[in-house]
Amino acid sequence: MTHHHHHGAPAVAVDRDAPRIALVGSPNAGKTTLFNGLTGLRAKTGNYPGVTVSRFEGAVETDTGIVVVEDLPGTYSLDPISPDEEVVATVLEEADTLAGLLVVVDATNLRRGLNLVAQVQQAGLPTTVVLTFVDELIRRGGRVDPEALGRALGTKVLPVVAGERRGVEALREVMATPSTWPAPIMPPPTEPDEVVGWAQSILKAAHFHAPDPDSRTGKLDSILLHPVLGSVIFFATMFAFFQIIFAVAAPLQTLIEEAFVALGEAARAAIGIPWLASFVADALLAGVGGVLVFLPQIALLFVLISLLEGSGYLSRAAYLMDRIMSTAGLEGRAFVALLSSVACAIPGIMATRTLPSAKDRLATMMAAPLMTCSARLPVYVLLIGLLVPNEARVGPFTLQGVIMFGLYLLGAASAMTSAWFWKRIVGRSGVGLPFYMEMPSYRLPRLRTVLISVWDACKAFLKKVTSIILITTVVLWALLSLPIRSDADLAAAGVDPTDDVAVAAYTLDNSAAAAIGRAVQPVFEPLGFDWRVNVGVISSLAAREVFVSTLGQVASASDPENPTEALANMTHQDGKRAGEKVFTPPTITALLVFFVYALQCMSTLAVMRRETGTWKWPAIAFAYLGVTAWVMAFLARVLTEALWA
């Protein structure tokens, strides 16, 4: 469930003429690890069980030149039940574009893996079997002879142990010449009961002994999958995580923030042209830099996610949640999609392709944007920082971390409620198909996989910061700085043109953005927002992080040397609250709650459009989440005011 940022389109600009080899395999068979091992950092795919959604490609250098590897979604069979399996089936039908297939089979689940091999071999393409987890099979008292397996299947069988380069290198060598791969003399049977007999005979010929149940995994599972104890541990893990975000990342964040402030001052001092100085200091350094400071939090989030995932715990979490999901009328697969949305709603929405029922798909898609995605993290950190001081504690825990945890919980609970609601509205789906998800054995997370996942998330974040966030920030800077005032204008307004601070304040206050912010004031007034917050909220429709960059610009314009304090001391300039502070606890709470619900993400809307094939559903999602956000924020404000008084 790692951050997907190459949506649908090929991940890398790979050679169109190079031979293509596709990776086929069940979820958890080690396909993604293998793909990473083959392609290095040149491509990436998500690897949450069951959620290797879109198609990913990477280039592999072999003796005969570049070979393009395509990583297909994890699938147990080629009978298309879900849209995901359909992708695999379709690719195999269009087999003429492929030079060969690599079937990745988990040796500890060889019997089931052979079913997939039997189906894949019907495609008539050169096929090689990659056998993974042979080390685990042996550790658990099982046995297999890869050579005998290869003779029985009529194909090459290559054992590859994760973390050992040898197997990957052997595979790289083999991939150079798919046209010379041995082929079975005839395809395996297709009738299910004949396939059973075929697989049994192959297993015997390969001297296969099934592994004993993993005692380590069994012991851990008896605790971690316990209905009560397991759930407690799950929530405790999550809770600890949000404590870590504040305890570990916050000091780092302060450092980066101070660096940007220093840079901003240096820029202001060095650049002679006032508007350019303002552009560099306010727009680029205060605005974009203001978002960049959250890089440590993003990195930490993905360290944790990939640790949980790599250890096999995430599948357990999905299993635990399956029970809760069923109360919302949804199956566990939907939870997998929702869980993916903690990274980003986009892979979450794409993960709904694993859902066989169109109705469940829609309901899950409508709920996915409510899960707290990584884009909300900077907004939450900023606002929580304004709400409660660093040192505030609840017992041994930081209050900031507790609030953050609460926001994630609120997001998750709201997503469930929403899914339940939409499932009702869209209508009942037929009998639910049994949710089949494999519990992989507990494994030590691979450092390489963790690093790639974190690096990838950081790269995606930086890309977002330098594209959509940068553009929006520049536009906002223009709106906040225009129209430019002449000295005569200033004098007429009673502002001393030599007083920079007064000029900045006057310009900001009479800018085009201010006009827009004031125009929507009636809408947000009940929530306690002022025009500056309004501009932030409107601009965050492009991407949530822009809210942070907008406030950064505003604060930096008012007090370049201490933007954080400027923000905390910002007061309402007009309206019935004139003179009062803007960021009071009721307003901050309302803002936080607003961000829990509002769908402020153009990319999410675009993906919804693509996945549903119509603008109707993104429009509905945008509207219902907007209205909910306003109502919930209002309620939160009223409630906080009542408690505060």
Add this chain to the structure above:
Amino acid sequence: MGVKRAIHPQGIPGEPNAVRWVTDVDLPVGLVTKAPGTVGPLLEYGVLSKIFVERGGVWTWLAPEQSLSEHGPRIRDAVAAAVDLDGWEISEGSAELLGHIAREVLEGELASYVASHGGHITVTGSTASTLTLDFGGACEDCPAAGSTLHDRIETTVKARYPMLERVERVGGEHQGGGWLGLPVPGRGR
């Protein structure tokens, strides 16, 4: 019967028309002259030109003008059904079958084992009960060649062809030799 019989086909290097159907068989080992079920007609009408039974499998040869893609599934079903039927007529023991099995063992199951001994072993002849091998390469000088390798091959082939009585070596003065070329009692000539 319910569940289908455990069976899978295996190709034979150098014998493009041959298929070794790996499955549990409780029949005499040798050349099939008459087969029950639908295997009979396949043989009679010339789809199959030859059938052998070994311990643990059935070998079929497609007639030259036939293709496996056309007949493969039918032959598989026929073999799977017939091995449980009565009515087989098999002439027990076959020099040809023993040669095929020995080659298949040496190029398949024991290939990497033989290679790890630095050798290259070929079948030079067979009768219905004896097998003659040429222990090429490093095996010629390897003192262990006489025992370890010899035993391993004999055991493996015999598991599939029980009538095997003797494995002989051609050429070389180490024939049947044991440690340092000393004769091993009870083996060889």
